[in-house]
Amino acid sequence: MIAPAQQEKATARFDVYRTDEMNVSSTRFCGGDWHWRLTDAAGRTLVDAGGYSTEEGCREAVTILQQRAGYATLRASA
Known part of the structure; x- marks a missing residue:
């Protein structure tokens, strides 16, 4: 059985x-x-981002996010 948090990630x-x-x-x-x-x-909807002039650029942003978001840190505001 898949835990609820894992199930949400999967879908x-x-x-x-x-x-x-x-x-x-x-x-x-x-x-x-x-x-x-x-x-x-x-x-x-968790995130909605836009302003890309091409579909290719938009899809590239998604790919980069998929590959690198797990390593991102949260910077404290000044």
Whole structure:
């Protein structure tokens, strides 16, 4: 049997998606950039990050996070 904490880790997932582009004025647009989201086993969003201009860059950020996040430390605020 899998412990609850391990089960949640096993079912957490990353989603990569593109936001819709929309007009904010007659000459200015926003959106259309790539985001990644980490959700837990219950589907709750834990992290949502974006602003990537390409899907490749977004996916690369997820890969780096998967490889290195376990070694990250928490820096105390000044």
